[in-house]
Amino acid sequence: MPRTTFIRSLLLTTLLVVSAVTCLGQSTTGTVTMSATVSKFVEINSGGAVTLTGNSGGGVTTDGVTNSPLAVAINLGELGPSNTNSFVTAQVPLKLRSNAAYVLSMAATVTSSGTTASRITAADVGFGLGTVSRTGLGVNSGSDTNATSGDPTLAANGSVNGTTGRYEFTAVRSNLSAFSSATTALSGPIIMNAVPRSNANGLTVPAFFAVKPQFFENGTTTISVTFTVTAP
């Protein structure tokens, strides 16, 4: 009898151990691990329609469309003395967005069929960025640094050369000769708060181009400007 009891106890213990091991083997936890990235994002688009003033025979060939890629084409018209306006001015709205600090640079080329010193050169094309606007839902407040002198048609930004009589844009980075290679025109901190891309707001700034009609050498002139925004 004691032997039988011993065997029974042994079997019961084994059963309990097996049962316990089985219960411990069940899975009661699990994990989901996700990794992700937020990359630096900078964007330049058109800020809207171009405004062309003081032109004679010119026109906007391809206008800007808000939030569309910037690819405007403008015929400035007549830039010789037959155009009696003070300046031919094109105002091109730019729209920038970023989730990081940004730098807007510009590179420009001016080619003319003229061959003399009186032809239109890069220095004859005034340039500047106007007032920066950071407004609208989701746009971060911040202070931007305008590396240009603003509207090139302002009296403070140019004058007639007392020696040559030629009108010159004299202020800092006030004409395209300062941008023969990519040069910073504007920079600043993060533009957008943490909002969806579908938020259509952003930083807007007008880019002014101006040419003073003068006794330039006759011919055709092509002015090409490329803006680039980067996240340093």
Add this chain to the structure above:
Amino acid sequence: MSKATKGILTTLAISALLMMSAVATFGQTTGSVTMTATVSNFVELTSGGAVTLTGNSGGSIITDGTANSPLAVVVNLGELGPSNTNSFVKLSVPLRLRSNVAYQLSMVTSVAGAGATSFSLKDTDVGFGLTPAARPANLAAGVDTNATPGDPTVGGSTDANGRWVFAGANSTLGAYAVSGAVLSGPRINQAVAANSATNLTVPAIFAIKPQFYDPAPAITITAQFTVVAL
């Protein structure tokens, strides 16, 4: 010895023999077997199968779920900044539950590596919800209580700052910085064999709206589920 005494002793001897014979007969015809056993509480969480990743840009499933295997999914959600033009980066992870008792599924989560400014991705930017269906007939009858609002990509809107906000309570990982219940209910399985495939499968959905978050090269989001018996 007198004849009378001899007779008594003979009688006693025969009686003793008969009694011993009777006892021996009883020992050969009856017996007993006594068994003890236990049915313990059983709750189980495993993977319900392959995960589904949508709306991603550059993401991928690194370690997929395998039905009835331990849940240990690893997923790269890819780009969460504005260069991802999809409405949501959405991950659906099937969870597989079995039990012989009432259960509670809880979750605890963490978000790391996203930065610390107000524009950084936060746990409240990660939508979460379970979308359990009604129990099929092959499970124990009962209604499961979903503590989440369901699919986090349904509803939602931008707040006063323009940031996306998921709709409802317990709809983001912000509600699970400490362990919290996400699903509970009565026993799941009927009295079926342990190798029965019957189970309660519940999709767990994680969703992030791509936004102008602060740049962050290595964000890690972890969700740990635990099921216990109530």
